Amino acid sequence: MSNPIIDPKNLVYEKSKVLSDNTMHYCPGCSHGTAHRIIAEVIEEMDRQKETVGVAPVGCAVFIYNYLNVDFAEAAHGRAPALATAIKRLNPEKLVFTYQGDGDLAAIGTAETIHACNRGENIAIIFINNGIYGMTGGQMAPTTLEGMVSSTCPNGRDVAIHGHPLKITEMLALLEGTCYVTRQSVHTAASVRKTKRAVRKAFENSLQGKGTSIVEIVSTCNSGWKMTPHQANLWMEENMFPYYPLGDLKDK
Amino acid sequence: MAKIKGAVLVDTERCKGCDICVQACPYDVLALSKTFNTKGYAFSYMLHPDQCIGCASCGLVCPDGCIQVFKVKE
Ligand SMILES: Cc1ncc(C[n+]2csc(CCOP(=O)(O)OP(=O)(O)O)c2C)c(N)n1
Ligand code: SF4
Ligand code: SF4
Numbered sequence: 001m002s003n004p005i006i007d008p009k010n011l012v013y014e015k016s017k018v019l020s021d022n023t024m025h026y027c028p029g030c031s032h033g034t035a036h037r038i039i040a041e042v043i044e045e046m047d048r049q050k051e052t053v054g055v056a057p058v059g060c061a062v063f064i065y066n067y068l069n070v071d072f073a074e075a076a077h078g079r080a081p082a083l084a085t086a087i088k089r090l091n092p093e094k095l096v097f098t099y100q101g102d103g104d105l106a107a108i109g110t111a112e113t114i115h116a117c118n119r120g121e122n123i124a125i126i127f128i129n130n131g132i133y134g135m136t137g138g139q140m141a142p143t144t145l146e147g148m149v150s151s152t153c154p155n156g157r158d159v160a161i162h163g164h165p166l167k168i169t170e171m172l173a174l175l176e177g178t179c180y181v182t183r184q185s186v187h188t189a190a191s192v193r194k195t196k197r198a199v200r201k202a203f204e205n206s207l208q209g210k211g212t213s214i215v216e217i218v219s220t221c222n223s224g225w226k227m228t229p230h231q232a233n234l235w236m237e238e239n240m241f242p243y244y245p246l247g248d249l250k251d252k
Numbered sequence: 253m254a255k256i257k258g259a260v261l262v263d264t265e266r267c268k269g270c271d272i273c274v275q276a277c278p279y280d281v282l283a284l285s286k287t288f289n290t291k292g293y294a295f296s297y298m299l300h301p302d303q304c305i306g307c308a309s310c311g312l313v314c315p316d317g318c319i320q321v322f323k324v325k326e
Binding site: 230 | 293
């Protein structure tokens with residue numbers, strides 16, 4: 001059964017070549033894959049494949065260097081902004097970005113994150129906030145919502161015991177060194193288009209030396225949340241977005 | 253007015269059957285297969301190919317970059 005429309009001359013969309021053909025190890029429906037795909041498209045459109053250095057996190061995205069065909073360095077847990085600082089200062093002409101989960105960026109790496117942003121390092125930070133530690137079994141993260149169940153708060157996060165969910169992106173927007181701080185998502189075609197524009201702006205800022213850019217992507221970890229991918233998207237809209245509202249927090 | 257027709261080609265071996273494209277399609281073109289790929293996943297396919305307009309919503313939300321989208325004006 002061949003379909004005559006399926007012909008290279010009619011092609012209107014395919015994944016970027018900057019994204020490798022390796023099968024990603026992520027769970028089906030995981031937001032990490034969509035975020036990787038967007039980054040690959042932006043690097044291709046900016047024609048920067050040979051002039052980009054990514055810094056990989058510890059977390060589910062630890063193998064991002066197997067999926068994006070650009071140079072990569074692997075940081076110790078949470079230290080990606082410190083490593084990216086060195087890479088960018090030594091190679092000012094490169095596009096340098098970190099890719100970090102909420103456990104990496106907002107727990108163990110809080111100090112590195114805040115100080116890199118405060119120094120205004122000319123890097124882009126892509127921040128995947130799925131509200132838990134995905135890789136290690138879905139433990140509570142600083143970003144876990146009040147009442148949200150995780151493997152280490154099976155009765156839901158209790159702010160009296162665990163504190164409030166950390167809005168680290170709002171904190172980073174207050175720092176003089178950040179030039180662009182935005183919060184996006186990747187669960188619909190429209191949100192993917194917006195996130196792509198945000199990543200592009202963040203990457204251009206890195207090249208123009210405007211300071212630190214942060215693109216938070218409110219994400220799902222459907223395995224950790226124990227939902228189907230679609231249920232997780234709906235849950236995210238209903239529960240994550242009110243606390244982590246989408247849109248630009250700073251653009252200077 | 254020219255009629256726009258679309259079609260998608262799914263990399264059925266890399267597809268993990270997450271169902272996100274099925275939910276994202278505004279024209280209910282896609283469904284998950286009753287058979288499985290070598291990794292044991294059901295995969296996305298065009299159940300109603302005539303309804304596709306080549307909008308690429310499915311390709312944009314696919315976490316694994318498995319979908320190529322084609323479009324013609326008739
Ligand atoms: C120094 C150190 N401490 C703890 C760990 C265990 N560890 C691995 S990944 C991870 C959390 C990752 O969570 P997150 O950054 O939210 O990423 P996700 O997996 O959700 O994408 C932890 C605590 C480690 N690898 N190294
Ligand atoms: S555990 Fe969660 S974050 Fe990790 S790959 Fe699976 S869905 Fe994605
Ligand atoms: S291109 Fe648009 S209409 Fe066609 S299958 Fe994909 S989402 Fe549906």
